[in-house]
Every structure is written in C-alpha cells, then in structure tokens.
Amino acid sequence: MDALRRTLLKGAGATGAIAAAMAAGVLKPSQVLAAEYNRAAFEAKDVAGALKNIGAGGATDNTGIVIKAPDIAENGAVVPVDVSSNIPNTVSLAVLVDKNPSPLSSAFDFANGALPEMALRLKMGQTSLVEVVAKTADGKFYKAKKEVKVTVGGCGG
C-alpha cells in the first residue's frame, strides 16, 4: 500500500487533512479512496489540465507504450482499448481521450506483480486521439497517442 500511495493518484487534490486522519488511525486506507479522488485531474476540461494535475505535464513521447485500439470505432459508447507499457519499472498508466469533455478516463497504479497492462472500454464523443501516460518508479512520465475515428458518438449526443 505504501508504494501505491506515492504514485499517480496522489495528485494536487489530496489534502493534508486526509493524511493527518490516516496518521491518527481514524481512517483506514480503504475508506480514504473516495476522499482522495483526484477531482482536479478528472474534471479538467482539456488534456493539458489533466496531465498537469496528475503531475505529468512534462511527459515525453515513448514508443514503449503500446495502445491497441480500433482505427475506426462504430460505436463511441464502447471503444475497446488495450494499453500496456514496455518501459521498465512502469508503475502507473493513465488513459485520456483528448476530445472528451473530461479527457482523463482512468488512472491505475500497479504493484505486487501486477503487469503495467490493462484492457478497458472507453466512451468517445467524437473522433479523437487516445493518449496513454505511463509513470515509472523513478517518477518520470512518458506518453503515446493513437487516433480513433468515431462514427457514432458515445456521450449522449
């Protein structure tokens, strides 16, 4: 748990009050999950804002990140995406949809043998780049992009 706590999720939104409550043993880590939600990053309206709020503003392009997604998605409500990182010591992955109203879709931390790899299904309002950010154990950020064309949007439109 300690290793996980230092990673991607702990963005600008985490407050000292929560840390103090944890230290005092008032809150168990599981109860803190929701309170620590990185609202600033997930509610950011553009990619730059989301990246900044997960600390990845200076992420550099890297081909070690593999994004498997359809070139053309017929249904933007359900776009299957597989992401993985071949960058050594990747501890976190975040997936963003550039043109969604709130681009950051998910951020996951991996530890205790979990491979830096995940499959998920995204909602895409329109044709957009899907961007993946990987964080390594030494705190460096890397990113990669892939365009997915959407013929029917998935954001209620």
Add this chain to the structure above:
Amino acid sequence: MADPMKIRAQMKGDTAEIRVLMSHAMETGQRKDNAGATVPAHFIQAITVDVGGKRVIQGQTSTSVSRNPVFGFKVKGAKVGDKVVIHWEDNKGDKRTDEAVIAA
C-alpha cells in the same frame, strides 16, 4: 446496491489474467432525459484489486469509461486458488465488493 460484478480469473503460465465486468450506468452528466432535464453524473470513481491478500491494482476512473465497465488486468506470480477481491466506489458513495478464486 448495484448488481454483482462478474469476475473471471485464470492462470496463463505464471500470470493470472483477471477480467471484471461491473454493472454500472456510468452517467456522464451530459445526457438529457426525455423531458430535457440533465441526468446527473453517476460513475465509478475508485477501483481496487487485491490478489492473495495483497493490493495489486488501484485506480480511479471518470465518465469517459463506458457503461458497465470491463477491465482486464494481468498479475504475475499469482497462484491457482488465490483469492481475487475487487472493490469499487462511485461518486454517490455506492460501493460493491466481489470475490473470485483464480482458476487453473
């Protein structure tokens, strides 16, 4: 309380493949109902996965994840019979925990 998750966990070599289907509306807060009123956002925002008593994955999600989210993960070094415990919480405080056992 939401419907149970469907969890499938299976060993492939030395790596456990875990797939989970969560039953959730994942409302974006952008959609309007028939009367034209905006449907409030309602989405899973925190997920944890424990295997064999150890936290292997924790993550946060937003409305950009599809309705009834599916996630696939891989955990190296897990064993047949290890318990997989998956937990989510949404933005309205609803939560759910389900378990499965890794199959051969």
